[in-house]
Amino acid sequence: MSAPVLDIRALRIALDGRADMELVKGLDLTIQPGETMCLVGESGSGKSISALAVMGLLPKVLQVTGGEMHLLGEPIHKASVQRLRKLRTTAMSMIFQEPMTALNPVARVGRQIDEVLEAHSKLGPRARKRQVLEMMEAVHLPEVERIYRSYPHQLSGGQRQRIMIAMALIMRPQLLIADEPTTALDVTTQAQILSLIRELREKQGTAVLFITHDMGVVADIADNVTVLKLGEVMEAQPTEQLLRHPRTDYTRELLQAVPSHVPRPPRADSAAPVVLRTEKLNKVYVEGGWLSKGRETHAAKDVTLSLCKGRTLGIVGESGSGKSTVARCIMRLIDPSSGVIEIGGTDIATLPPRELKPHRRKFQIVFQDPMRSLNPRIEVGESIIEGPLNFGTPRKKALERARELMTLVGLPASAVDRFPHQFSGGQRQRIAIARALAMDPEVLVADEAVSALDVSVQAQVLRLMADLQEKLGLGILFITHDLGVAAQICDDVIVMQRGLVVEYGPAGQVLSTPQHPYTKALIEAAPGRHWDFAHFRPFPESREDA
Amino acid sequence: MTETTIPIARGGRPSAWRKVGEVLVSSPLVMLAALVLAVIVLASLLAPWIVPHDPGRLSPGLRLRPPDATYWLGTDAFGRDLFSRIVMGGRISLAVGIGAAIVAVAAGLILGLLAGYVRWLDAVLMRFVDGLMAIPNILLAIAIVALWGAGLMTVLIAITIPEIPRVVRLVRSVVLSAREEPYVEAAIAAGSSSWLIMRRHLLPNTVAPLIVQGTYICASAILVEAILSFLGAGINPETPSWGNIMAEGRLFFQINPGIILWPGLVVSVTILSINLLGDAVRDALDPRMAKRGIER
Numbered sequence: 116m117s118a119p120v121l122d123i124r125a126l127r128i129a130l131d132g133r134a135d136m137e138l139v140k141g142l143d144l145t146i147q148p149g150e151t152m153c154l155v156g157e158s159g160s161g162k163s164i165s166a167l168a169v170m171g172l173l174p175k176v177l178q179v180t181g182g183e184m185h186l187l188g189e190p191i192h193k194a195s196v197q198r199l200r201k202l203r204t205t206a207m208s209m210i211f212q213e214p215m216t217a218l219n220p221v222a223r224v225g226r227q228i229d230e231v232l233e234a235h236s237k238l239g240p241r242a243r244k245r246q247v248l249e250m251m252e253a254v255h256l257p258e259v260e261r262i263y264r265s266y267p268h269q270l271s272g273g274q275r276q277r278i279m280i281a282m283a284l285i286m287r288p289q290l291l292i293a294d295e296p297t298t299a300l301d302v303t304t305q306a307q308i309l310s311l312i313r314e315l316r317e318k319q320g321t322a323v324l325f326i327t328h329d330m331g332v333v334a335d336i337a338d339n340v341t342v343l344k345l346g347e348v349m350e351a352q353p354t355e356q357l358l359r360h361p362r363t364d365y366t367r368e369l370l371q372a373v374p375s376h377v378p379r380p381p382r383a384d385s386a387a388p389v390v391l392r393t394e395k396l397n398k399v400y401v402e403g404g405w406l407s408k409g410r411e412t413h414a415a416k417d418v419t420l421s422l423c424k425g426r427t428l429g430i431v432g433e434s435g436s437g438k439s440t441v442a443r444c445i446m447r448l449i450d451p452s453s454g455v456i457e458i459g460g461t462d463i464a465t466l467p468p469r470e471l472k473p474h475r476r477k478f479q480i481v482f483q484d485p486m487r488s489l490n491p492r493i494e495v496g497e498s499i500i501e502g503p504l505n506f507g508t509p510r511k512k513a514l515e516r517a518r519e520l521m522t523l524v525g526l527p528a529s530a531v532d533r534f535p536h537q538f539s540g541g542q543r544q545r546i547a548i549a550r551a552l553a554m555d556p557e558v559l560v561a562d563e564a565v566s567a568l569d570v571s572v573q574a575q576v577l578r579l580m581a582d583l584q585e586k587l588g589l590g591i592l593f594i595t596h597d598l599g600v601a602a603q604i605c606d607d608v609i610v611m612q613r614g615l616v617v618e619y620g621p622a623g624q625v626l627s628t629p630q631h632p633y634t635k636a637l638i639e640a641a642p643g644r645h646w647d648f649a650h651f652r653p654f655p656e657s658r659e660d661a
Numbered sequence: 662m663t664e665t666t667i668p669i670a671r672g673g674r675p676s677a678w679r680k681v682g683e684v685l686v687s688s689p690l691v692m693l694a695a696l697v698l699a700v701i702v703l704a705s706l707l708a709p710w711i712v713p714h715d716p717g718r719l720s721p722g723l724r725l726r727p728p729d730a731t732y733w734l735g736t737d738a739f740g741r742d743l744f745s746r747i748v749m750g751g752r753i754s755l756a757v758g759i760g761a762a763i764v765a766v767a768a769g770l771i772l773g774l775l776a777g778y779v780r781w782l783d784a785v786l787m788r789f790v791d792g793l794m795a796i797p798n799i800l801l802a803i804a805i806v807a808l809w810g811a812g813l814m815t816v817l818i819a820i821t822i823p824e825i826p827r828v829v830r831l832v833r834s835v836v837l838s839a840r841e842e843p844y845v846e847a848a849i850a851a852g853s854s855s856w857l858i859m860r861r862h863l864l865p866n867t868v869a870p871l872i873v874q875g876t877y878i879c880a881s882a883i884l885v886e887a888i889l890s891f892l893g894a895g896i897n898p899e900t901p902s903w904g905n906i907m908a909e910g911r912l913f914f915q916i917n918p919g920i921i922l923w924p925g926l927v928v929s930v931t932i933l934s935i936n937l938l939g940d941a942v943r944d945a946l947d948p949r950m951a952k953r954g955i956e957r
Contacts, residue, residue, distance in 0.1 A: 476852070484843060
C-alpha cells in the first residue's frame with residue numbers, strides 16, 4: 116500500500132500554549148489515498164482546530180504543543196510558513212461551512228478560481244480559463260460561462276459551495292479538508308453536495324477529511340470515522356463497524372441521540388380545545404417605491420392551521436419556505452398582510468399594540484440561537500421575570516416563580532442571578548424556555564429551537580419540551596428544517612415550500628407515506644435515513660419500499 | 662429527568678473599566694497620552710492658582726518680549742504673559758471640548774434611539790439630520806455665532822449642533838441592528854413597552870461606541886473652537902482661549918512666532934492624546950475592531 120496522504124500522530128493543541136488549556140489532547144489519524152475520513156464530534160471537541168492545524172491556519176492564540184503531522188510523507192509540523200503556503204491548494208485544500216463569507220463578494224467567481232491557478236501554475240490566461248471552466252463543469256455547475264462571470268450574491272448557497280469546491284480542487288490536491296461544508300445548506304442541496312464530494316473522490320482519487328457533527332452525513336459519506344470528545348479520541352473505526360458496534364458509551368449515546376426518521380407512535384386523538392388557529396394567513400412583501408408598482412413576494416400564502424391544547428404541530432420546510440414567517444406573524448413580531456390568527460378564541464391578527472398586550476401572555480416564543488436570545492447584560496432571572504412584571508406580578512413573587520421554573524427546566528434555582536455567558540448553549544435554551552413559561556402561555560412557538568444545539572443536548576431539550584407539554588398542557592408550534600426532529604416530537608406536520616402549504620396531516624402519515632413530490636424529495640434527501648442509529652443497524656429493506 | 666450534573670461557568674465578565682485599564686497598561690504610547698492629558702486637565706483646573714502672572718494684566722512696557730526667566734514663553738502684543746494665558750486658555754478649550762462631547766452625545770442618543778426604534782419618526786428625523794450633515798461644520802458654527810453673538814454658551818451650542826447628526830447616525834445604526842436580536846423580540850413578545858425595551862435592551866448596546874465617539878467629538882470641538890476664535894467668530898478676545906491667543910499672534914508672527922506656535926503645539930498634543938485614548942478605549946470595548954491576525 117502506498118504512503119498515507121495524511122498521518123497525524125499525538126497532535127496536541129493548547130490555548131496560549133498552556134498545558135492546562137489543552138483543546139486537542141493527542142489526536143491520531145491516518146488517511147489513505149482516496150479515503151474519506153470523518154472527524155465527528157460535538158462543539159468543543161476540537162475537530163475544526165485540528166483541521167486548521169493541518170492547514171497551518173491556526174489563530175495566533177492557539178499553538179501546536181506536541182505531536183507530528185505528515186502530509187504525503189512530508190513533516191508539515193516543521194514546515195516553514197512559505198512551504199505551507201505552497202502546500203495549501205497544491206497538496207491540500209480546505210472548504211468551509213459558510214460559502215457566502217468564504218468568497219470575496221466583490222469579485223467574479225470565475226476570476227476567484229482563476230486566481231488560485233495564476234498563483235500556483237505557469238499557464239497562460241487562455242489555458243487557465245479553459246481549465247477553470249472544466250473544473251466548474253466537473254462540479255456540475257450549469258451554464259459555466261455565465262456563472263464564471265457571476266458574483267457570489269447572484270448564486271445560490273449550493274452553487275457557491277460548488278465554486279468553493281472547484282477552487283479547492285483546481286490544483287488537484289491529494290487532500291481535501293471539508294469543515295462542515297453542508298451544515299449551512301438545505302437538505303436537498305446538502306444531498307447534492309455530498310454526492311459531488313463522493314464522485315470527485317472517486318474520479319480524482321482525492322482523500323477527504325470530512326468534519327461534521329451529523330451522524331446522518333457520516334453514514335452517507337464516510338469510509339472511516341474518528342470520534343472526538345473534548346479533544347480526546349473516543350474511538351476510530353470503519354463506518355459500518357462503528358454504526359453497528361460502537362465501542363464506547365459516548366459513541367453509543369451520540370448515536371442514540373440522533374432523531375430517527377421513523378415517526379413516533381401517534382397519540383390518541385384528543386377532544387382538547389383548539390388553542391391556536393389561523394385561516395388564510397398571508398404575508399406579502401412589496402419591494403419598490405412610491406411611484407413604481409412594486410414586486411410582490413408571497414412569504415406565506417393562505418396558511419390555514421389549527422393546534423389543540425397539549426398537542427404539537429410541526430412546520431417543516433427548507434430556507435425560504437415561509438415557516439418562520441408564519442411563526443413571526445402568529446407572534447405578531449411582524450404584521451400579517453391578511454387572514455385570521457385566533458388565539459384562545461380571539462382574532463389577534465389586526466389588534467393594535469395596546470389591545471394586543473393583554474393577549475401576549477397566551478403565546479410565547481423560543482428562538483433558534485441560544486447565544487442571542489438572552490440579553491447578555493442582565494441576569495437570567497431578570498430576563499425571566501420581565502414578562503410577568505409587565506403584567507403586574509409583584510417582583511418578589513415573580514422571582515420566586517423564576518426559581519421554580521429554573522428547577523422545572525432542569526437548572527439549579529440559585530442560577531437566576533448568573534449572566535447568560537456563564538451557561539452553555541443547551542442551558543441557555545432551557546432558560547429561554549423558562550422565560551416563555553413564566554407567562555403561563557397556552558401556545559409555545561419554537562422557531563428552530565433545537566437546531567443550533569449539539570445532538571445530545573438537542574435530545575435533552577426535546578425531552579424537556581415533551582415533559583413540559585405533558586405537565587402543563589401546552590400547545591406547541593414547532594418550526595424545524597429537520598425531519599427527524601419533526602418525526603420525534605410532532606403529532607401533526609405541515610410541509611411548506613415557497614410560502615405554500617404543500618402537505619398537512621398526521622406526522623405518521625406525512626412522513627411515512629408522503630403524497631406531495633416535494634415532501635418525498637425532502638425525505639429522500641435526509642442524510643443517513645437508511646440507518647436506524649438508535650438500534651445500531653440499517654432499516655430493514657422492506658421499510659424503504661413502503 | 663435531565664442532565665445529572667449541571668456545571669455552570671463561574672466568574673463574572675471583566676468590567677468595561679477593567680478592560681480599558683488593561684489596554685492602558687499594555688501600550689506605553691497610550692499611557693503617555695493619558696499622562697499628558699492628565700497634566701493638561703489638571704493644569705487647566707488649577708489654572709487660577711498656579712499661573713505665574715495675571716493673564717489679563719496689560720503691561721505696555723513689556724510688549725512682545727522674548728522668553729526669559731520671568732516670562733517663560735515671552736509676552737504678547739499687550740505685554741501679557743504668554744505662558745499664563747495658555748494655561749488659562751486651557752479652561753475654555755477643555756470646557757468647550759468636554760461640554761460639546763456631553764451635550765452632543767446626550768442629544769444624539771435620544772434622537773438616535775427614537776429614530777432607530779420608532780419607525781415612523783425615522784424618515785422625518787433622518788432627513789433633517791441628513792440636511793444638517795450636508796452643511797460644513799465650521800460654516801454652520803459661524804452662522805450660529807453670527808446670529809446669536811459671541812459668548813461661551815453660543816460657541817458651545819454652535820460647536821455642538823453640527824456634531825449631533827453623527828451621533829444620531831451612530832446610535833441609530835446600533836439600535837437598528839440590536840432591535841433584530843432575538844432577546845429584543847422576546848421582550849416584545851413579553852409585552853414590554855417601547856420605553857422599557859429602549860432603556861433596558863437597546864441603550865446599553867450604544868454605550869461603548871458612544872464613549873469612543875465622545876472622545877472624537879471632544880477633540881474636534883477643541884479644534885473647532887480654536888478655529889472659530891482664530892477667525893474672530895469665537896469667544897471675545899479678552900478671555901484667553903487657545904484659539905484667541907493664536908488669533909492675536911497672527912500680526913506679530915515675525916516678531917514672536919511663539920505666540921502662535923506654543924498654543925498650536927498644546928492644541929495638537931491635546932487632540933492627539935484624546936484621539937489615542939479614544940482608539941485605546943475602542944480596542945478595549947470592541948475587540949473586533951482591534952488588531953488580530955493569523956500566523957502565516
